[in-house]
Amino acid sequence: MTTTHDPYAPSGEPSADRVFTVTGQDWDSVVQGISDYVDDTDGDSNDDHVVVNMGPQHPSTHGVLRLILEIEGETVTEARCGIGYLHTGIEKNMEFRTWVQGVTFCTRMDYLSPFYNEATYSFGVERLLGIEDDIPEKAQVMRVLLMELNRISSHLVCIATGGMEIGALTVMTIGFREREMVLDLFELITGLRMNHAFIRPGGVAQDMPPGALDQIRDFIALMKKRLPEYAALCNANPIFKGRLENVGHLDLAGCMALGITGPVLRSTGFAWDLRKTQPYSGYQDYDFEVQTWDTSDAYGRFRIRLNEMWESLKIVEQAADRLAGLEGAPVMVADKKIAWPSQLAVGSDGMGNSLDHIRHIMGESMEALIHHFKLVTEGFRVPAGQAYVPIESPRGELGAHVVSDGGTRPYRVHFRDPSFTNLQATSVMSEGGMLADVIVAIASIDPVMGGVDR
Amino acid sequence: MSGGDSGDMKPEDFPEVTPGTERDATDPATDITGGNRLPADPEQLQPEVVGVRHGMFGVQGTGDTSGYGGLVRPVVMPGGTPRPYGGWFDDVADALVGACERAGVATGPGGAVEKVVVHRGELTLFVRRTDLLRVARLLRDEERLRFEMCLGVSGVHYPDDAGRELHAVYHLLSMTHNRRIRLEVTCPDADPHIPSVVAVYPTNDWHERETYDFFGVVFDGHPALTRIEMPDDWPGHPQRKDYPLGGIPVEYKGATIPPPDTRRSYS
Numbered sequence: 244m245t246t247t248h249d250p251y252a253p254s255g256e257p258s259a260d261r262v263f264t265v266t267g268q269d270w271d272s273v274v275q276g277i278s279d280y281v282d283d284t285d286g287d288s289n290d291d292h293v294v295v296n297m298g299p300q301h302p303s304t305h306g307v308l309r310l311i312l313e314i315e316g317e318t319v320t321e322a323r324c325g326i327g328y329l330h331t332g333i334e335k336n337m338e339f340r341t342w343v344q345g346v347t348f349c350t351r352m353d354y355l356s357p358f359y360n361e362a363t364y365s366f367g368v369e370r371l372l373g374i375e376d377d378i379p380e381k382a383q384v385m386r387v388l389l390m391e392l393n394r395i396s397s398h399l400v401c402i403a404t405g406g407m408e409i410g411a412l413t414v415m416t417i418g419f420r421e422r423e424m425v426l427d428l429f430e431l432i433t434g435l436r437m438n439h440a441f442i443r444p445g446g447v448a449q450d451m452p453p454g455a456l457d458q459i460r461d462f463i464a465l466m467k468k469r470l471p472e473y474a475a476l477c478n479a480n481p482i483f484k485g486r487l488e489n490v491g492h493l494d495l496a497g498c499m500a501l502g503i504t505g506p507v508l509r510s511t512g513f514a515w516d517l518r519k520t521q522p523y524s525g526y527q528d529y530d531f532e533v534q535t536w537d538t539s540d541a542y543g544r545f546r547i548r549l550n551e552m553w554e555s556l557k558i559v560e561q562a563a564d565r566l567a568g569l570e571g572a573p574v575m576v577a578d579k580k581i582a583w584p585s586q587l588a589v590g591s592d593g594m595g596n597s598l599d600h601i602r603h604i605m606g607e608s609m610e611a612l613i614h615h616f617k618l619v620t621e622g623f624r625v626p627a628g629q630a631y632v633p634i635e636s637p638r639g640e641l642g643a644h645v646v647s648d649g650g651t652r653p654y655r656v657h658f659r660d661p662s663f664t665n666l667q668a669t670s671v672m673s674e675g676g677m678l679a680d681v682i683v684a685i686a687s688i689d690p691v692m693g694g695v696d697r
Numbered sequence: 698m699s700g701g702d703s704g705d706m707k708p709e710d711f712p713e714v715t716p717g718t719e720r721d722a723t724d725p726a727t728d729i730t731g732g733n734r735l736p737a738d739p740e741q742l743q744p745e746v747v748g749v750r751h752g753m754f755g756v757q758g759t760g761d762t763s764g765y766g767g768l769v770r771p772v773v774m775p776g777g778t779p780r781p782y783g784g785w786f787d788d789v790a791d792a793l794v795g796a797c798e799r800a801g802v803a804t805g806p807g808g809a810v811e812k813v814v815v816h817r818g819e820l821t822l823f824v825r826r827t828d829l830l831r832v833a834r835l836l837r838d839e840e841r842l843r844f845e846m847c848l849g850v851s852g853v854h855y856p857d858d859a860g861r862e863l864h865a866v867y868h869l870l871s872m873t874h875n876r877r878i879r880l881e882v883t884c885p886d887a888d889p890h891i892p893s894v895v896a897v898y899p900t901n902d903w904h905e906r907e908t909y910d911f912f913g914v915v916f917d918g919h920p921a922l923t924r925i926e927m928p929d930d931w932p933g934h935p936q937r938k939d940y941p942l943g944g945i946p947v948e949y950k951g952a953t954i955p956p957p958d959t960r961r962s963y964s
Binding site: 327338373503515629630640644651652659 | 774
């Protein structure tokens with residue numbers, strides 16, 4: 244469809260130029276329309292430029308990302324991102340809930356790595372509460388276990404969708420197949436596949452369910468068989484390499500200037516990983532290697548993610564071994580003024596407060612009832628101040644700037660999401676390259692729009 | 698680089714300094730900083746009152762019969778910290794003061810650094826907005842500082858902090874020395890201008906647009922300061938405290954649940 248009316252111009256402003264809306268018709272009609280238009284204007288040099296709007300609803304833009312590309316032929320001369328299509332006001336909403344309820348909101352930001360959102364927020368609140376050293380060991384180990392399983396599932400989605408976007412559908416199907424197994428583990432441990440709200444200020448919501456460790460070990464054994472299949476399918480695949488190598492190049496200086504972290508930074512050969520450099524949650528006690536590559540391109544990032552899944556498996560294995568020796572240990576801080584008053588249990592009508600706890604507060608102790616009521620409705624107070632405890636999410640440095648005014652609700656929480664920052668590299672990675680490589684470059688950044696827009 | 702010597706030095710390893718108790722920074726006899734006048738103004742060592750809390754249960758008027766309704770308490774943020782800050786914090790402060798002197802940036806009272814706060818093992822430098830750009834450049838380039846990465850800017854709105862309503866908070870990371878600091882810059886609501894640091898830290902391009910979008914802080918010198926999350930024609934700045942959350946009452950099992958911002962809150 245060709246129109247001289249510009250539907251993208253703000254109301255009251257004149258049309259910038261002729262608009263072609265591509266909705267699946269014959270591509271030749273668009274090409275013909277453009278060449279007619281160029282002929283009409285006698286080949287005026289300004290009219291060689293075509294601005295292509297891609298998204299926000301497009302299967303290859305990795306979520307509701309809008310790309311505004313200026314092209315000359317098939318070469319991209321300028322690339323800009325339009326974001327905000329998934330802005331849900333999570334940070335604002337958190338200011339109207341208690342500190343514990345905040346976890347329920349922030350887990351929905353970067354929906355492919357929910358545990359990281361919960362963890363960085365909880366670390367910030369714990370620092371403000373001054374209870375960082377009081378978190379039980381088992382809670383720390385469970386956090387590490389869940390975060391590393393989450394890294395595997397997140398990297399699988401990155402590789403799967405990245406493969407899909409360049410037409411490697413098998414990579415997509417096998418990636419989601421394995422991710423499903425991780426989500427099954429999440430469902431077993433937390434009760435939910437996504438949006439868990441499981442890591443909370445003071446510890447984690449619940450103890451490990453019976454049989455979980457066995458299932459984790461089964462998963463590890465299976466993944467050890469499956470991960471080499473990914474390597475065999477992709478690593479030396481000429482089409483895969485042809486599409487990924489030397490695409491989306493960004494060197495170390497570029498990464499530093501643009502604040503890029505995570506696999507993109509490590510693909511320049513710089514082994515910066517907060518789990519090693521600024522350990523949290525006991526990461527210094529685990530044996531793993533920081534993965535780097537030295538090509539600074541999309542292929543290097545793919546290899547890093549593949550290798551990081553191996554390292555995560557190693558950590559999961561160690562965490563599972565530790566959990567085996569921590570049966571029955573507490574998973575929540577001992578301070579009863581912070582810890583959630585009851586442990587959840589599965590009853591006939593689903594999951595809820597454990598019957599023992601209800602019997603205690605309703606039949607035995609008035610004080611326990613008051614305590615439960617106060618903690619659940621009012622919540623605890625967090626001393627005034629601000630904290631920032633960043634962690635290494637699958638996409639890079641994720642941190643929550645937590646501000647408290649001494650009240651029962653966060654005064655302000657701002658998430659520094661790596662997807663948001665890393666997406667700024669779209670321009671430098673894709674300008675001057677081919678149109679088709681824009682997709683590869685963005686897939687190698689692995690932005691999750693839920694985290695970008697929050 | 699995997700930590701190195703400086704990586705083992707964590708702020709938590711050092712005793713926390715309680716503001717105003719360790720030593721009197723205004724007394725020259727105990728001023729061990731040898732003329733480094735970074736946090737000298739005694740007024741800055743007082744805890745900062747940013748608001749007042751009334752009552753206890755968020756009920757206004759006659760609804761609260763508990764007797765707590767008349768409670769009035771100040772909202773107090775941690776005040777300035779006198780020297781020594783502990784650990785590498787002093788090293789950073791010394792290096793910054795030295796760099797500022799060489800660059801001709803005043804650091805005394807009324808100078809570039811208004812206040813230094815060490816709280817929960819984190820170092821916060823309150824920087825005067827007129828000096829932000831120069832201080833940021835020194836922090837990035839000076840060899841002993843080398844805060845080569847900025848993790849963006851986060852806005853905070855304190856409507857009751859007269860003359861300093863809007864805060865812009867920058868988190869800086871030195872990968873060379875494995876250190877983190879925080880810069881805090883304030884500006885009044887009536888004149889919401891802060892210089893843009895995009896020229897020093899290009900990563901702040903989108904972050905400053907976001908803070909402008911949500912708080913209305915105008916970052917002077919930003920290459921294209923437009924809204925980023927909200928639509929271009931959106932009225933107001935949604936994350937300011939005077940901007941309502943919105944929402945409608947929802948009926949659930951016969952009862953009506955009010956929107957979150959009109960529910961009882963425990964102030």
